[in-house]
Amino acid sequence: MSELHDVAFTLNGKPVSARVEARLHLADFLRHTLGLTGTHIGCEHGVCGACNIMIEGRSVRSCLMLAVQADGSNIETIEGLTERNAIADLQREFVARNALQCGYCTPGVLATAAELLARCKPSRAEIREALSGNFCRCTGYQAIVDAIEAVAQLPPDRGT
Amino acid sequence: MKAPAFLYRRPPDLDEALALLADGAGGAQVLAGGQSLMPTLNMRLSKPDMLVDINRIDVLRGIADRGETIRIGALVRHAEVLESPLVARRLPLMAMVIPHVAHMAVRNRGTTCGSIALADPSAEMPAVAVALNADIVLRKRGATRTISARDFFQGLYQTDRGDDEMISEIVFPATTPDQIFGFAELSRRQGDFATVGVAIAARNGLGAIRDLNVVIFGSEATPLLSTHAAGISIEPGLRNDALTDIAHGITEEMDPISNHQGRSDTKRKQAAVLLRRTLHDMRERAAHVGTA
Numbered sequence: 343m344s345e346l347h348d349v350a351f352t353l354n355g356k357p358v359s360a361r362v363e364a365r366l367h368l369a370d371f372l373r374h375t376l377g378l379t380g381t382h383i384g385c386e387h388g389v390c391g392a393c394n395i396m397i398e399g400r401s402v403r404s405c406l407m408l409a410v411q412a413d414g415s416n417i418e419t420i421e422g423l424t425e426r427n428a429i430a431d432l433q434r435e436f437v438a439r440n441a442l443q444c445g446y447c448t449p450g451v452l453a454t455a456a457e458l459l460a461r462c463k464p465s466r467a468e469i470r471e472a473l474s475g476n477f478c479r480c481t482g483y484q485a486i487v488d489a490i491e492a493v494a495q496l497p498p499d500r501g502t
Numbered sequence: 503m504k505a506p507a508f509l510y511r512r513p514p515d516l517d518e519a520l521a522l523l524a525d526g527a528g529g530a531q532v533l534a535g536g537q538s539l540m541p542t543l544n545m546r547l548s549k550p551d552m553l554v555d556i557n558r559i560d561v562l563r564g565i566a567d568r569g570e571t572i573r574i575g576a577l578v579r580h581a582e583v584l585e586s587p588l589v590a591r592r593l594p595l596m597a598m599v600i601p602h603v604a605h606m607a608v609r610n611r612g613t614t615c616g617s618i619a620l621a622d623p624s625a626e627m628p629a630v631a632v633a634l635n636a637d638i639v640l641r642k643r644g645a646t647r648t649i650s651a652r653d654f655f656q657g658l659y660q661t662d663r664g665d666d667e668m669i670s671e672i673v674f675p676a677t678t679p680d681q682i683f684g685f686a687e688l689s690r691r692q693g694d695f696a697t698v699g700v701a702i703a704a705r706n707g708l709g710a711i712r713d714l715n716v717v718i719f720g721s722e723a724t725p726l727l728s729t730h731a732a733g734i735s736i737e738p739g740l741r742n743d744a745l746t747d748i749a750h751g752i753t754e755e756m757d758p759i760s761n762h763q764g765r766s767d768t769k770r771k772q773a774a775v776l777l778r779r780t781l782h783d784m785r786e787r788a789a790h791v792g793t794a
Contacts, residue, residue, distance in 0.1 A: 344507040364510030364553070367544070386503065387541035394607050400581070401607040406540040408533075410510055411555065454606060474692040475605025 347410045354422025362409045369393040371409035380420035391476035394450035401457040420449035435489035443480030451476045455490045505543035509552040522554045524643040528665040537612035572674045580609035592676040595683040605693040615669045624695035629719035633701040636674045642667040655724035682706040684780040696720035697763040698772045706788040709738035721758035721769040728752045749777035
């Protein structure tokens with residue numbers, strides 16, 4: 343049996359603490375230990391982007407970070423982002439355009455889009471560049487780019 | 503898959519980290535950004551006894567202007583380099599290259615020094631360090647040494663770093679007004695590892711490009727610094743077919759690896775095209791600066 347480590351952090355605005363094995367990655371901790379299954383696991387080696395979450399307001403691959411490394415940080419998953427309406431505009435535009443089919447990649451795509459929109463008013467080229475880190479095998483990306491662009495075009499006080 | 507079991511330590515200072523590496527007798531590995539280490543753990547391609555997480559060691563943070571040099575600490579993330587006005591102004595080649603490094607979420611965690619320590623042949627940072635002739639600072643318990651990036655890379659994922667050493671910082675020569683840079687890479691999609699790429703640092707004197715430091719990477723086991731290019735001068739009126747000849751001359755030095763990304767001879771031709779385009783672009787910019 344390997345060692346256990348204490349970990350405490352803020353998750354979706356609430357404190358979380360646990361004892362974890364060092365080898366447990368953050369995505370498994372969120373899904374299996376905490377039951378927050380909105381964070382998806384695709385490739386588990388950092389290629390697909392399905393497990394993207396927000397740490398200190400930036401998108402991060404939760405499969406490429408150990409749960410113990412989350413200690414002291416401020417983390418938001420798709421559940422928290424949805425609950426506080428942080429990505430409501432994105433979600434509305436995704437639904438309006440069917441910018442998802444199976445939906446497996448969507449939580450990770452939304453994390454990427456949320457960080458991108460928080461940083462700038464991206465062009466279509468910039469949106470596509472940002473999405474290069476997220477695999478979607480259903481949509482062909484066109485509707486995803488359209489949806490993110492639609493939110494980028496909203497007046498500043500409306501965009502998420 | 504899931505990572506194998508390992509011991510995890512998060513030392514609060516550098517001395518303790520170096521002691522853990524020294525006592526680890528080769529079984530301890532540094533964890534900084536983890537964006538290459540974690541995939542190898544999840545796929546069980548590596549099985550360290552211990553990970554030494556350096557993320558709480560404050561002296562390893564920060565990009566610093568030291569006058570003639572720019573220092574990048576071991577905890578500086580790619581995203582920090584990308585957003586740094588200091589890098590944009592004083593390390594233009596780095597600023598040119600960094601958008602090609604991985605994707606936003608990976609850049610938010612991955613580090614410059616980690617990329618250089620790993621020495622993946624298709625990574626951009628080792629090539630930039632060789633092109634700019636950066637110095638790599640290695641620390642171990644009781645000792646610090648500096649090695650030129652040009653002597654650091656020894657083979658596929660092999661470097662001069664000992665198991666008990668870690669890169670504490672990389673020191674780049676800051677750009678001077680007469681310098682000119684070029685970069686291009688071929689990859690299947692934005693942010694992917696390069697099949698082949700070129701990074702170039704040179705001097706521009708009255709529109710002529712001299713002192714060419716041409717590095718070819720991705721196709722080779724280690725970044726290749728061209729000796730052929732060092733003796734070349736690109737004059738303002740040089741014809742395009744002469745540029746093609748220069749590009750072919752440089753690619754003669756290559757020893758490309760054949761793999762799933764392409765055959766050896768294909769990569770040599772791809773490198774020649776990238777070189778011709780990049781040198782052409784640099785010649786146009788040099789002429790513009792030269793007449794300004």
